[in-house]
Amino acid sequence: MQLLEHTVNRFNGVVIEAAALRRAPEDFAALLASSVPHWHAEGRFLIWLEIAIEDAVLIPIAAAAGFTFHHSQPHYTMMVHQLQPNALVPGYATHYIGIGGVVLNEDREILVVSEVHRSSARPYYKLPGGALHPGEHLAEAAIREVLEETGVETRFDALVCFRHWHRYRYDKSDIYFVARLSPLTHSISKQDDEIDDCLWMPVAEYLNHDLVSPFNRAIVRSALVSPGVVTAHVDGYDDLTAREFFFPPNVV
Numbered sequence: 001m002q003l004l005e006h007t008v009n010r011f012n013g014v015v016i017e018a019a020a021l022r023r024a025p026e027d028f029a030a031l032l033a034s035s036v037p038h039w040h041a042e043g044r045f046l047i048w049l050e051i052a053i054e055d056a057v058l059i060p061i062a063a064a065a066g067f068t069f070h071h072s073q074p075h076y077t078m079m080v081h082q083l084q085p086n087a088l089v090p091g092y093a094t095h096y097i098g099i100g101g102v103v104l105n106e107d108r109e110i111l112v113v114s115e116v117h118r119s120s121a122r123p124y125y126k127l128p129g130g131a132l133h134p135g136e137h138l139a140e141a142a143i144r145e146v147l148e149e150t151g152v153e154t155r156f157d158a159l160v161c162f163r164h165w166h167r168y169r170y171d172k173s174d175i176y177f178v179a180r181l182s183p184l185t186h187s188i189s190k191q192d193d194e195i196d197d198c199l200w201m202p203v204a205e206y207l208n209h210d211l212v213s214p215f216n217r218a219i220v221r222s223a224l225v226s227p228g229v230v231t232a233h234v235d236g237y238d239d240l241t242a243r244e245f246f247f248p249p250n251v252v
Contacts, residue, residue: 003035004028013046014039021055029061036065036081045087049079096168099138099177100129101146102223103154105186109200110220113149116196124211125201127178127219137244139231142179150198151189154181158228159246161219180223 005017021028039047049067051058053075067079071092080089103111112125128149132141139156146154157180168174190198201209203224207217229246237243 001034001038002031003038004031006035008044009048011046012044013048014044015048016050018050018052021051021058025057025061028058029065032061032065036083040083043084045082045084046089047081047083049081050076051079052076094173096131096172096174097138097177098129098131098174099142099145099179100127100219101142101154101179101181102127102160102220103146103150103152103181103183104203104223105183105200107200108203110203110206111146111150111152111183111188112199112201112206113190113195114197116194124213125197125206125209126213126216128198129176129178138177138246139179139244142177142181146181149191149195151191152186153184155184156231157182158226158230158249160226160228161222163215178219178223180228 004020006020007015007017009015020031023031036047047067048070049062051062056077059077059079062079062081065081067081070078070080070089072078078092082089101111105111111128113128114125128146129142130145130149132138136144138159143154143156146152160178160180162175162177165174165176186200188198188200203220206212206220227249230249232245232247232251233240234245237245
């Protein structure tokens with residue numbers, strides 16, 4: 001019996017090789033029709049099938065064979081076939097991750113922005129921040145976002161709080177971290193396409209401003225009183241490009 005080229009992962013799941021898709025659709029359909037019952041008889045749990053956008057003609061063939069969509073990215077769609085009724089199909093990413101920066105200078109001023117796209121015609125002052133890029137560390141993202149939006153260079157000090165929010169974009173959840181940062185420069189050069197206004201505002205004024213949300217006030221209070229958690233090295237985990245650890249100061 002001829003099968004589609006594949007490997008078996010450590011979870012007893014079949015992973016169809018990309019090279020197996022480089023064939024005519026009718027040949028793919030015939031091989032899939034013989035492969036699926038064979039893998040079922042072997043007791044495999046799942047079949048994973050990654051289809052590149054240039055091979056999208058194969059998607060309806062796979063769907064007719066019992067595959068469903070698992071997730072999509074700009075250049076591919078991942079499909080999965082559950083061979084055993086109790087086999088666990090792990091979920092794809094469930095959260096967005098973002099970070100904002102509380103930047104406090106020696107004059108007890110805080111760096112704030114008002115965005116171009118906002119729900120009110122009046123300026124609404126918040127902290128600079130945004131979404132992480134794929135593979136980006138939290139500390140790096142906080143520094144980058146502040147620099148992009150305000151032109152101010154900073155140093156990461158600590159994470160001081162975070163919030164967890166369900167039913168966000170596309171019904172995914174969102175985790176937003178807040179970092180305390182120290183300014184290395186003070187001159188402002190705002191990102192004009194996103195930021196309408198940017199300034200150093202006295203902390204006391206910000207905490208009493210009628211155009212600041214209760215959440216943003218709480219963030220700043222947390223940054224003022226909490227030592228937060230700082231980046232740390234943990235023995236045995238030396239690949240810091242893939243990992244980022246945070247602990248209370250002087251613990252690790």
